[in-house]
Amino acid sequence: ETGVTQTPRHLVMGMTNKKSLKCEQHLGHNAMYWYKQSAKKPLELMFVYSLEERVENNSVPSRFSPECPNSSHLFLHLHTLQPEDSALYLCASSQEPNRDVGSPLHFGNGTRLTVT
Amino acid sequence: GNSVTQMEGPVTLSEEAFLTINCTYTATGYPSLFWYVQYPGEGLQLLLKATKADDKGSNKGFEATYRKETTSFHLEKGSVQVSDSAVYFCALRDQGAQKLVFGQGTRLTINP
Numbered sequence: 001e002t003g004v005t006q007t008p009r010h011l012v013m014g015m016t017n018k019k020s021l022k023c024e025q026h027l028g029h030n031a032m033y034w035y036k037q038s039a040k041k042p043l044e045l046m047f048v049y050s051l052e053e054r055v056e057n058n059s060v061p062s063r064f065s066p067e068c069p070n071s072s073h074l075f076l077h078l079h080t081l082q083p084e085d086s087a088l089y090l091c092a093s094s095q096e097p098n099r100d101v102g103s104p105l106h107f108g109n110g111t112r113l114t115v116t
Numbered sequence: 117g118n119s120v121t122q123m124e125g126p127v128t129l130s131e132e133a134f135l136t137i138n139c140t141y142t143a144t145g146y147p148s149l150f151w152y153v154q155y156p157g158e159g160l161q162l163l164l165k166a167t168k169a170d171d172k173g174s175n176k177g178f179e180a181t182y183r184k185e186t187t188s189f190h191l192e193k194g195s196v197q198v199s200d201s202a203v204y205f206c207a208l209r210d211q212g213a214q215k216l217v218f219g220q221g222t223r224l225t226i227n228p
Contacts, residue, residue, distance in 0.1 A: 033215075042219070045215050056214055092160075109159045
């Protein structure tokens with residue numbers, strides 16, 4: 001039990017589909033993150049929400065759309081993806097860093113996404 | 117900008133061998149430093165951390181010391197086990213920054 005739960009664990013979707021990834025944290029944190037992990041590439045930060053406001057968006061294509069309705073839930077809405085978007089998508093949460101500079105990220109187990 | 121460089125993998129050792137995984141960083145401020153471990157099919161788990169120079173983080177027999185003079189945070193373990201086989205990530209967070217910057221990861225395999 002990691003305290004951060006991601007669903008689904010695996011997702012296969014066609015390029016014309018629309019799907020959503022869900023993340024829920026039970027740690028009382030107030031910052032949440034989406035990371036993309038591709039084979040043979042460093043972890044890529046996609047989005048950061050702090051106190052439910054998006055504070056960072058690392059030039060992610062618009063076919064990825066995040067949503068953070070409250071401090072415990074984070075979604076990543078997907079539409080018209082490309083095969084190169086196939087990867088492990090990791091959600092994480094932490095205490096807001098300005099309040100605790102050493103606050104680590106707590107990760108979920110990820111959603112393995114395959115775009116066909 | 118901030119960055120983290122880890123030694124290239126994969127690393128293969130025999131059980132009970134001594135482990136070192138090198139990590140060096142560049143940062144504009146005074147970052148906190150972290151080591152994460154990722155077991156197959158799972159997300160990243162925090163292994164240890166250090167928040168200021170000369171701090172030593174330790175957990176499960178692993179240690180790393182925050183060396184400001186050499187901008188390093190090398191991971192060590194005196195006697196590795198097969199269950200330590202995983203991918204290890206070094207990371208930093210600069211003061212006041214939201215994002216954690218990760219190294220590329222080092223795959224470790226321990227043979228019995």
